[in-house]
Amino acid sequence: MTEADRLVVWRKVAKVSESLSVVSGIAATFVMLLTVVDVLGRAVRHPIVGSYEIIALTGAILIGFGMPFTTTSGSHVFMELLITKLPRSIATGMNVATRILCFLLFAVAGVNIFRFAGELARAGEVSPTLKIPVYPFAYMFGVCCFLQCLVFVFAVFRCFEKEGGHR
C-alpha cells in the first residue's frame, strides 16, 4: 500500500468516525431537550418519569459513538514534550507501539464489555423506574470499543507517513 493509498484509507476512517459522531450529536441534543422538558414539566408538576435514567443511558450513546471521532480528530490529551524531540525513526517506532497498545486496550475492553453485557442480560438488569434493559446499551458500547480498535489499526499505518504521523 502506497502512502497515498494509506492517506485515502485514513480519510475514509476519519469520515466514518465523523459520521458516527452525528449520532453522538443527536444524543446530546436529545439530552438537552429532555432536560428542558423535564424541568418545565416539573414546574407544572408533570415531570418526565425516569428522565435521569434515560439521560444516563443516552450518555452511553453520546460518548460511545463519539469515541472514534475524538481519536481520529487527535483530540485526546497526550504529552508531546519528548516525542517531538526524538529522531523520526524512534518517534515512529514509539507511535506504532502506542497505537498497538491502544488497540489491545480497546480490544480487551470491548470483549469484556460484551461479557459484562451478557451478565446484565442474564441477570435481567433494568433501569430502576422505566425498567429499560441496560444490556443493549452495554453491547452498543462494546461495539463502539471495537470501532475504536479499527481506528487504531489504521492509525498504525499512518505512523509511517512522511509528514504528520498519527496525529
Next chain:
Amino acid sequence: MNLDVLIGLIGIGVLLLLFATGIELGFAMMIVGAAGFACVTNPHAAMNILAKDLFDTAANYGFTVFPLFMLMGQIGFVAGMAGRLYDIAHKWLGHIPGGLAMATVVGATAFKAICGSSGATTATFTAIAVPQMDRFGYDKRLSTGIVATVGTLGVLIPPSVVLIIYGIITEQSIGKLFMAGLLPGLVIAIFFLVTIYGWCRIRPEAAPGSTPATWKERWSALPGAIWIAVIFLIVIGGILLGYFTPTEAGGVGAFAVLLLALFQKDLTFKKYVASMKETVRTSGMVMMLIAGSMVLGHFITATMIPQIAADWIVSLPLNRHLILILILFIYILGGSFVEDLAFIILATPIFFPAVVKLGFDPIWFGIALGVVLMIGIVIPPVAVCVFIVSNMTKVPIGTIYRGVMPFLIALVIAMILLFIFPQFALWLPSLFFK
C-alpha cells in the same frame, strides 16, 4: 515495604514512562490501572473493573453535565457571543488608556459565564481583540499577554469544567464549588484590570486610548450582555436554589443560549452542527480522562497508597500550610510536564485524603487547585493558551510570556489571599449552603 505498595509505586513509574511515549493520557491510565489491578487482585477482577468503569463513566447521569455545559459554551462560541460581549465592553472602556485590554478582560469574564473552555476563550479573544489593539498601536506584550491570560478565568468562574471534574473526583458538591469559585474568579478579573491600569500608568505608550463611542452607542449595546447575565443567573441560581441538578442546569443553559443565538439570528444549522462536533470531540476527551482516572483510581486505592501517603504527609514535621504549599507546588511541577488538567485528575485521588487529614476544607482546596491550574496554563513549558495565541498571531512565544508575567503576579497574589483568608472562597457557599 508492603508488596501492594511496591506494585503501586512501580505502576506510577510505568505510567509516567508511558506518558513520555506520547500515548493518550486517559488510555495510559486505563492500561496501567487494569494491569496494576490484575497484579494486586487477579486478572479476572481487573478485566471486570476496566469494562465496568468504561461503561459506567459513559452511562452516568452525573457525568452528562460535561457535554451539556460544553454544548452551552460551544453554541455561544459559534454564535459569536464573545464578539458581541467584547464589542459592548469596547464601547464602554475602549477610549481610556489600556481600555481595549480592559475590554478584553470584561468581555472574557462575561463570556466565561456561558463558556467553560480556556482554549476557546483564548482563541476567540485573540481573533477579536488583538487586531483591535494592533490597530491602536498597543504593545505586543500587553495585547498578546492579556488574551493568553483571560482564557484562564474560566477555571474559576462557573460553569467551570475543571471544578466539575474536581467535584466528581472528590465527591464534593458542584454547586458549592461553583459558588466558591465565583468570588475569587471575579477578584482575579479585577486584579487583571488593575494590572493593565498599572502597566499603562508606568508605560502610557504601551496602550493608547481608542476612538470613544457615544453614550447612545454605549447604552444601546447593553441589552446583548443583559441576556447573557440572565442565562447565567438562571443556570447558577437554579443550582443554588436546589431547583436544578448541575446536569439540568447544563441542559437548560445550553437551550437558553441556543434560543438567544436563534433570536439574535447568529446561529445557522451549519454552526449548530459545528458546535455539536466540538462538544462531542471535547466530551470524548474529558470522559476518557475520567474513565482512565476511575480505572487507575481502583488500582491505586487497592494498593493503599492514598491512605499511606496521607498518613506520611500528615506526620511530616512541618507546618500544615507549608505541606499544602509543597503539594500545590507538585501540581505546578507535574502540570508543567503532563497536561495540567490531566495531572489534577491523576494526582488528586492521591493527595486529596492528605489535604483533608491536614484539616483543609475540600471546597477551598478545589479553588486553590483552580488557581494553581490557572498559573499552570500560562507558564512554560506546557502553556496551552500561550501556544494558541502564538499560533494565531505569529508573535514569538517569548514575547507572550513576557506579557503574561505581570498577570501571573496577580494570580500569585490571589493565591496568597486564598491562604490568608480562606473565606475568600468559602464565604459565598456558606451563605447559600447551610
